[in-house]
Amino acid sequence: MIYDLIIVGLGPAGVGAAIYAKRSGLNVLCLEAEAPGGLLNKINTVDNYLGFPHTTGPELAVQLFQQITKLEIPYKIKKVTEIEAGEIKKVHCDDEVFEAKYIIVASGRKARKLGLKNEANLVNKGISYCAICDAALYKGKDVAVVGGGNSAIEEAIYIAKLVNKVYLIHRRDEFRADEKLVNDLKALPNVEILYNSNVTELIGEDKLEGIIVNGDKKLDVACLFTYVGYEPEGDFLSELGITDEKGYIIVDENYQSKADGIYAAGDAILKKVYQIVTAASEGAVAALEVVRRVKNNK
Numbered sequence: 001m002i003y004d005l006i007i008v009g010l011g012p013a014g015v016g017a018a019i020y021a022k023r024s025g026l027n028v029l030c031l032e033a034e035a036p037g038g039l040l041n042k043i044n045t046v047d048n049y050l051g052f053p054h055t056t057g058p059e060l061a062v063q064l065f066q067q068i069t070k071l072e073i074p075y076k077i078k079k080v081t082e083i084e085a086g087e088i089k090k091v092h093c094d095d096e097v098f099e100a101k102y103i104i105v106a107s108g109r110k111a112r113k114l115g116l117k118n119e120a121n122l123v124n125k126g127i128s129y130c131a132i133c134d135a136a137l138y139k140g141k142d143v144a145v146v147g148g149g150n151s152a153i154e155e156a157i158y159i160a161k162l163v164n165k166v167y168l169i170h171r172r173d174e175f176r177a178d179e180k181l182v183n184d185l186k187a188l189p190n191v192e193i194l195y196n197s198n199v200t201e202l203i204g205e206d207k208l209e210g211i212i213v214n215g216d217k218k219l220d221v222a223c224l225f226t227y228v229g230y231e232p233e234g235d236f237l238s239e240l241g242i243t244d245e246k247g248y249i250i251v252d253e254n255y256q257s258k259a260d261g262i263y264a265a266g267d268a269i270l271k272k273v274y275q276i277v278t279a280a281s282e283g284a285v286a287a288l289e290v291v292r293r294v295k296n297n298k
């Protein structure tokens with residue numbers, strides 16, 4: 001079967017696109033590598049999404065999933081490994097190839113690594129990129145969070161409710177996060193902020209036993225949660241030549257990439273604001289552009 005549209009990724013951008021495409025009558029298929037909801041499954045509080053003054057990422061992810069199932073939007077849990085351009089695009093997964101006239105890439109971003117020796121080895125053994133997944137494992141222990149943006153601070157506040165003590169390690173002398181968040185963090189009695197600080201070494205071979213900060217200060221922490229930025233997920237796009245040097249997809253005002261018929265939305269694209277509300281809206285705009293082209297047969 002040749003689909004009208006294949007959507008890669010079912011985070012807010014992919015779901016936004018899928019709702020508009022399906023309701024407009026397109027023959028659509030969604031491919032998601034992990035779980036519908038995308039990053040929402042891994043974030044704690046969401047206080048800035050309209051209509052939901054105070055919710056959590058997983059709660060919002062459930063709402064998105066219910067909307068997908070209610071609209072009977074077809075989806076498969078499969079990781080896309082390659083996309084071939086052309087009038088009919090081929091979307092490769094490990095064990096299957098799908099075909100579509102149009103594609104919307106909504107594959108988001110992944111957490112950037114610190115780049116320290118043995119980091120890869122210690123993931124899930126004391127290095128975590130997801131507080132909501134792992135913080136409860138460290139009840140009563142001391143942990144560290146590295147980063148200085150909204151994500152780091154939001155997650156540090158969440159972690160502090162569960163553990164004995166949080167060291168917040170920030171490389172600058174002030175935060176670049178929302179003032180309210182910073183004030184909430186500073187009010188917590190079990191958070192110690194280390195400014196002008198970098199994690200320089202991870203201690204432990206098969207399990208994190210501590211960290212070294214600024215070359216000489218040892219902290220006996222059981223886990224290091226890292227929030228030092230994000231990078232695109234787009235290894236599967238490398239053949240298409242539609243990304244900048246960092247891997248972000250470059251799109252025009254209709255969210256079309258350089259490759260005709262291949263659109264992109266959400267955190268995967270080069271833009272200014274990386275939020276749920278922007279991702280959902282970009283997905284909707286891209287889908288409506290595809291709807292227009294399918295209906296006009298061009």
Ligand SMILES: Cc1cc2nc3c(=O)[nH]c(=O)nc-3n(C[C@H](O)[C@H](O)[C@H](O)COP(=O)(O)OP(=O)(O)OC[C@H]3O[C@@H](n4cnc5c(N)ncnc54)[C@H](O)[C@@H]3O)c2cc1C
Pocket residue numbers: 008009010011012013014031032033034035036037038039040042043044045046047048049078079080081106107108109151152154155233236265266267268274275276277279
């Ligand atoms: C800690 C943290 C806190 C945040 N807090 C807020 C907040 O309070 N408010 C707010 O508005 N935003 C917040 N954000 C940002 C928000 O989560 C993102 O902007 C939003 O999730 C982007 O949506 P997306 O659909 O583009 O990508 P994602 O949500 O990342 O979804 C992408 C999906 O694509 C899938 N995928 C990736 N590669 C493939 C592949 N090859 N094949 C198939 N599927 C693939 C992934 O599995 C994922 O499900 C936060 C982010 C973080 C990290």
